[in-house]
Amino acid sequence: MIEQKQSQLANLELWKQWKEEGWVPAKQSLIESYLPLVDYVSSRLAIGLPKSVSKEDLSSFGVMGLIDAVEKFDYARGLQFETYASWRIRGSIIDGLRQGDWVPRSVREKAKKVEDAYQKLEQQYLRSVTDAEISAYLQVSETDFQQMLQDISITTVCSIDDPIREEDSETRLSLLVDEKAKNPEFQVNEFYLKDSLAKAIERLTEKERTVVSLFYFEELSLSEIAEVMCLSPSRISQLHSKAILRLKGVLGRFKNQLFQDS
Numbered sequence: 001m002i003e004q005k006q007s008q009l010a011n012l013e014l015w016k017q018w019k020e021e022g023w024v025p026a027k028q029s030l031i032e033s034y035l036p037l038v039d040y041v042s043s044r045l046a047i048g049l050p051k052s053v054s055k056e057d058l059s060s061f062g063v064m065g066l067i068d069a070v071e072k073f074d075y076a077r078g079l080q081f082e083t084y085a086s087w088r089i090r091g092s093i094i095d096g097l098r099q100g101d102w103v104p105r106s107v108r109e110k111a112k113k114v115e116d117a118y119q120k121l122e123q124q125y126l127r128s129v130t131d132a133e134i135s136a137y138l139q140v141s142e143t144d145f146q147q148m149l150q151d152i153s154i155t156t157v158c159s160i161d162d163p164i165r166e167e168d169s170e171t172r173l174s175l176l177v178d179e180k181a182k183n184p185e186f187q188v189n190e191f192y193l194k195d196s197l198a199k200a201i202e203r204l205t206e207k208e209r210t211v212v213s214l215f216y217f218e219e220l221s222l223s224e225i226a227e228v229m230c231l232s233p234s235r236i237s238q239l240h241s242k243a244i245l246r247l248k249g250v251l252g253r254f255k256n257q258l259f260q261d262s
Contacts, residue, residue: 015075030070031063034085038062041089044221057100058093065092111152111245113138118242119249128203128246149238156244200250208243211236 011033017026042058069088073081117137121129135145201209210229214220222240226233 011081012075018070019075027070031066034066034070034081035063037082037085038066038089041086042093044219045090045093053097057096061093061096062089064096065089068092107152107155110148111155114148114152115245115248118246122203122246122249128205146238149241150234153237153241156241197247197250200247204243204246205239208239208246211239212243215240 011030014026014030014033017023018030038059042055042062046053046055046058065088066085069081069085072088073079073084075081114134117134118129121133121137125133131142131145135142138145138148140148201212204212207229211225214225214228215222220228222236223233226236229236231239
Protein backbone atom coordinates (compact mmCIF):
# COMPACT_ATOMS: atom_id res chain seq x y z
CA MET A 1 0.00 0.00 0.00
CA ILE A 2 2.84 2.39 0.90
CA GLU A 3 4.68 1.55 -2.32
CA GLN A 4 1.50 2.17 -4.32
CA LYS A 5 1.04 5.59 -2.69
CA GLN A 6 4.64 6.49 -3.44
CA SER A 7 4.20 5.41 -7.06
CA GLN A 8 1.04 7.52 -7.43
CA LEU A 9 2.78 10.58 -6.01
CA ALA A 10 5.76 10.06 -8.29
CA ASN A 11 3.48 9.79 -11.33
CA LEU A 12 1.57 12.90 -10.28
CA GLU A 13 4.82 14.85 -10.25
CA LEU A 14 5.67 13.46 -13.70
CA TRP A 15 2.27 14.56 -15.02
CA LYS A 16 2.91 18.07 -13.75
CA GLN A 17 6.35 18.17 -15.34
CA TRP A 18 5.02 16.90 -18.67
CA LYS A 19 1.72 18.80 -18.94
CA GLU A 20 2.69 22.06 -17.28
CA GLU A 21 6.36 22.33 -18.20
CA GLY A 22 6.48 20.25 -21.36
CA TRP A 23 9.43 18.26 -20.05
CA VAL A 24 9.85 15.36 -22.53
CA PRO A 25 11.81 13.07 -20.16
CA ALA A 26 8.78 13.15 -17.84
CA LYS A 27 6.58 11.99 -20.73
CA GLN A 28 9.01 9.16 -21.46
CA SER A 29 8.98 8.13 -17.80
CA LEU A 30 5.18 8.06 -17.77
CA ILE A 31 5.12 5.85 -20.86
CA GLU A 32 7.60 3.44 -19.27
CA SER A 33 5.62 3.45 -16.02
CA TYR A 34 2.39 2.42 -17.76
CA LEU A 35 3.87 -0.11 -20.21
CA PRO A 36 2.42 -3.02 -18.16
CA LEU A 37 -1.02 -1.77 -19.28
CA VAL A 38 -0.07 -2.56 -22.87
CA ASP A 39 0.88 -6.12 -21.94
CA TYR A 40 -2.34 -6.56 -19.95
CA VAL A 41 -4.68 -5.27 -22.67
CA SER A 42 -2.90 -7.07 -25.51
CA SER A 43 -2.95 -10.37 -23.57
CA ARG A 44 -6.72 -10.11 -23.08
CA LEU A 45 -7.35 -9.28 -26.72
CA ALA A 46 -5.10 -12.11 -27.90
CA ILE A 47 -7.49 -14.68 -26.41
CA GLY A 48 -10.04 -14.31 -29.21
CA LEU A 49 -7.63 -13.76 -32.08
CA PRO A 50 -6.17 -16.20 -34.62
CA LYS A 51 -2.77 -17.67 -33.78
CA SER A 52 -1.39 -15.97 -36.88
CA VAL A 53 -1.60 -12.64 -35.02
CA SER A 54 1.63 -12.24 -33.06
CA LYS A 55 1.83 -10.86 -29.54
CA GLU A 56 4.60 -8.54 -30.73
CA ASP A 57 2.26 -6.93 -33.26
CA LEU A 58 -0.39 -6.39 -30.59
CA SER A 59 2.13 -4.83 -28.22
CA SER A 60 3.48 -2.57 -30.98
CA PHE A 61 0.00 -1.27 -31.78
CA GLY A 62 -0.72 -0.93 -28.07
CA VAL A 63 2.34 1.19 -27.37
CA MET A 64 1.13 3.66 -29.98
CA GLY A 65 -2.18 3.86 -28.15
CA LEU A 66 -0.41 4.42 -24.83
CA ILE A 67 1.66 7.26 -26.28
CA ASP A 68 -1.52 8.84 -27.67
CA ALA A 69 -3.18 8.51 -24.25
CA VAL A 70 -0.27 10.17 -22.45
CA GLU A 71 -0.33 13.04 -24.93
CA LYS A 72 -4.09 13.65 -24.66
CA PHE A 73 -4.87 12.88 -21.01
CA ASP A 74 -5.84 15.76 -18.73
CA TYR A 75 -4.49 14.74 -15.32
CA ALA A 76 -5.91 17.88 -13.65
CA ARG A 77 -9.46 16.51 -13.92
CA GLY A 78 -8.69 13.80 -11.39
CA LEU A 79 -9.73 10.90 -13.63
CA GLN A 80 -8.10 7.46 -13.62
CA PHE A 81 -5.46 7.38 -16.34
CA GLU A 82 -5.42 3.57 -16.35
CA THR A 83 -9.06 3.41 -17.47
CA TYR A 84 -8.63 6.06 -20.16
CA ALA A 85 -5.38 4.54 -21.43
CA SER A 86 -6.80 1.01 -21.54
CA TRP A 87 -9.49 2.14 -24.01
CA ARG A 88 -6.91 4.01 -26.12
CA ILE A 89 -4.57 1.01 -26.14
CA ARG A 90 -7.42 -1.35 -27.01
CA GLY A 91 -8.62 0.92 -29.81
CA SER A 92 -5.13 1.33 -31.22
CA ILE A 93 -4.55 -2.44 -31.30
CA ILE A 94 -7.84 -3.16 -33.07
CA ASP A 95 -7.34 -0.29 -35.52
CA GLY A 96 -3.92 -1.71 -36.34
CA LEU A 97 -5.33 -5.18 -36.87
CA ARG A 98 -8.16 -3.84 -39.00
CA GLN A 99 -5.71 -2.03 -41.27
CA GLY A 100 -3.90 -5.35 -41.68
CA ASP A 101 -7.18 -6.96 -42.83
CA TRP A 102 -7.01 -9.64 -40.13
CA VAL A 103 -10.68 -10.61 -40.51
CA PRO A 104 -11.72 -12.24 -43.83
CA ARG A 105 -14.53 -10.55 -45.75
CA SER A 106 -16.71 -13.66 -45.45
CA VAL A 107 -16.45 -13.55 -41.66
CA ARG A 108 -17.33 -9.85 -41.58
CA GLU A 109 -20.38 -10.56 -43.73
CA LYS A 110 -21.52 -13.31 -41.37
CA ALA A 111 -21.11 -11.01 -38.37
CA LYS A 112 -23.12 -8.28 -40.07
CA LYS A 113 -25.95 -10.70 -40.92
CA VAL A 114 -26.19 -11.95 -37.33
CA GLU A 115 -25.98 -8.43 -35.88
CA ASP A 116 -28.75 -7.24 -38.24
CA ALA A 117 -30.87 -10.25 -37.31
CA TYR A 118 -30.61 -9.49 -33.60
CA GLN A 119 -31.33 -5.81 -34.19
CA LYS A 120 -34.45 -6.41 -36.31
CA LEU A 121 -35.98 -9.27 -34.32
CA GLU A 122 -35.39 -7.77 -30.88
CA GLN A 123 -36.82 -4.47 -32.06
CA GLN A 124 -39.82 -6.36 -33.40
CA TYR A 125 -40.44 -8.56 -30.36
CA LEU A 126 -39.10 -6.13 -27.70
CA ARG A 127 -37.37 -9.00 -25.91
CA SER A 128 -34.36 -11.24 -26.13
CA VAL A 129 -34.84 -13.59 -29.07
CA THR A 130 -33.93 -17.27 -28.98
CA ASP A 131 -31.34 -19.13 -31.02
CA ALA A 132 -34.19 -20.91 -32.81
CA GLU A 133 -35.77 -17.59 -33.86
CA ILE A 134 -32.44 -16.22 -35.11
CA SER A 135 -31.72 -19.46 -36.97
CA ALA A 136 -35.15 -19.37 -38.62
CA TYR A 137 -34.66 -15.73 -39.65
CA LEU A 138 -31.24 -16.54 -41.14
CA GLN A 139 -32.64 -19.73 -42.71
CA VAL A 140 -29.95 -21.95 -41.19
CA SER A 141 -30.06 -24.81 -38.69
CA GLU A 142 -29.29 -24.12 -35.03
CA THR A 143 -26.11 -26.17 -35.40
CA ASP A 144 -25.01 -23.99 -38.32
CA PHE A 145 -25.89 -20.88 -36.30
CA GLN A 146 -23.66 -22.03 -33.43
CA GLN A 147 -20.84 -22.55 -35.92
CA MET A 148 -21.43 -19.05 -37.29
CA LEU A 149 -21.04 -17.65 -33.77
CA GLN A 150 -17.78 -19.54 -33.41
CA ASP A 151 -16.53 -18.25 -36.76
CA ILE A 152 -17.31 -14.61 -35.99
CA SER A 153 -16.15 -14.61 -32.37
CA ILE A 154 -12.99 -12.70 -33.30
CA THR A 155 -15.06 -9.82 -34.69
CA THR A 156 -16.89 -9.19 -31.41
CA VAL A 157 -13.82 -7.57 -29.94
CA CYS A 158 -14.91 -4.12 -31.09
CA SER A 159 -13.00 -0.87 -30.86
CA ILE A 160 -14.33 1.99 -28.77
CA ASP A 161 -12.46 4.23 -31.17
CA ASP A 162 -14.71 3.21 -34.08
CA PRO A 163 -16.47 6.25 -35.56
CA ILE A 164 -20.15 6.62 -34.70
CA ARG A 165 -20.74 7.34 -38.38
CA GLU A 166 -18.36 6.25 -41.11
CA GLU A 167 -18.07 9.76 -42.51
CA ASP A 168 -17.38 11.34 -39.08
CA SER A 169 -14.31 11.61 -36.90
CA GLU A 170 -16.43 11.51 -33.72
CA THR A 171 -15.97 8.18 -31.95
CA ARG A 172 -17.85 6.08 -29.43
CA LEU A 173 -15.18 7.06 -26.94
CA SER A 174 -16.45 10.62 -27.18
CA LEU A 175 -19.70 9.41 -25.63
CA LEU A 176 -17.82 8.13 -22.60
CA VAL A 177 -14.88 10.49 -22.14
CA ASP A 178 -15.74 14.17 -21.97
CA GLU A 179 -12.82 16.27 -23.09
CA LYS A 180 -14.72 19.49 -22.32
CA ALA A 181 -17.88 20.51 -20.51
CA LYS A 182 -20.98 18.62 -21.59
CA ASN A 183 -23.77 20.56 -23.22
CA PRO A 184 -27.44 19.76 -22.43
CA GLU A 185 -27.99 17.89 -25.72
CA PHE A 186 -24.98 15.68 -24.99
CA GLN A 187 -26.29 14.91 -21.50
CA VAL A 188 -29.71 13.90 -22.85
CA ASN A 189 -28.16 11.66 -25.51
CA GLU A 190 -25.80 10.14 -22.95
CA PHE A 191 -28.73 9.41 -20.62
CA TYR A 192 -30.68 7.61 -23.34
CA LEU A 193 -27.59 5.68 -24.45
CA LYS A 194 -26.96 4.40 -20.93
CA ASP A 195 -30.65 3.64 -20.48
CA SER A 196 -30.76 1.73 -23.77
CA LEU A 197 -27.67 -0.30 -22.88
CA ALA A 198 -29.00 -1.05 -19.39
CA LYS A 199 -32.24 -2.38 -20.88
CA ALA A 200 -30.31 -4.38 -23.46
CA ILE A 201 -28.17 -5.99 -20.77
CA GLU A 202 -31.34 -6.90 -18.84
CA ARG A 203 -32.60 -8.73 -21.95
CA LEU A 204 -29.48 -10.89 -22.19
CA THR A 205 -29.84 -14.43 -20.97
CA GLU A 206 -28.50 -15.17 -17.49
CA LYS A 207 -25.43 -16.90 -18.92
CA GLU A 208 -24.74 -14.05 -21.36
CA ARG A 209 -25.00 -11.48 -18.55
CA THR A 210 -22.62 -13.55 -16.45
CA VAL A 211 -20.05 -13.73 -19.25
CA VAL A 212 -20.27 -9.97 -19.88
CA SER A 213 -19.95 -9.23 -16.17
CA LEU A 214 -16.98 -11.54 -15.61
CA PHE A 215 -15.16 -10.44 -18.77
CA TYR A 216 -15.68 -6.67 -18.70
CA PHE A 217 -16.16 -5.92 -15.01
CA GLU A 218 -14.31 -8.69 -13.17
CA GLU A 219 -11.72 -8.78 -15.98
CA LEU A 220 -11.46 -12.55 -16.19
CA SER A 221 -10.22 -14.18 -19.38
CA LEU A 222 -12.57 -16.34 -21.44
CA SER A 223 -10.73 -19.47 -20.30
CA GLU A 224 -11.09 -18.41 -16.66
CA ILE A 225 -14.80 -17.75 -17.20
CA ALA A 226 -15.12 -21.25 -18.69
CA GLU A 227 -13.74 -22.70 -15.47
CA VAL A 228 -16.02 -20.59 -13.28
CA MET A 229 -19.14 -21.50 -15.26
CA CYS A 230 -18.12 -25.13 -15.89
CA LEU A 231 -18.50 -24.71 -19.64
CA SER A 232 -16.13 -25.19 -22.55
CA PRO A 233 -14.10 -22.20 -23.79
CA SER A 234 -15.85 -22.48 -27.18
CA ARG A 235 -19.25 -22.23 -25.48
CA ILE A 236 -18.11 -19.16 -23.54
CA SER A 237 -16.89 -17.65 -26.81
CA GLN A 238 -20.33 -18.22 -28.37
CA LEU A 239 -22.12 -16.65 -25.39
CA HIS A 240 -19.78 -13.65 -25.55
CA SER A 241 -20.39 -13.25 -29.29
CA LYS A 242 -24.17 -13.35 -28.88
CA ALA A 243 -24.10 -10.83 -26.04
CA ILE A 244 -21.91 -8.38 -27.94
CA LEU A 245 -23.95 -8.69 -31.15
CA ARG A 246 -27.14 -7.99 -29.19
CA LEU A 247 -25.56 -4.92 -27.57
CA LYS A 248 -24.17 -3.69 -30.89
CA GLY A 249 -27.68 -3.97 -32.30
CA VAL A 250 -28.91 -1.68 -29.53
CA LEU A 251 -26.11 0.79 -30.27
CA GLY A 252 -27.08 0.65 -33.93
CA ARG A 253 -30.70 1.51 -33.14
CA PHE A 254 -29.57 4.30 -30.82
CA LYS A 255 -27.26 5.68 -33.52
CA ASN A 256 -30.02 5.62 -36.14
CA GLN A 257 -32.47 7.36 -33.82
CA LEU A 258 -29.85 9.90 -32.77
CA PHE A 259 -29.13 11.02 -36.31
CA GLN A 260 -32.74 10.89 -37.43
CA ASP A 261 -33.50 13.44 -34.71
CA SER A 262 -30.46 15.61 -35.46
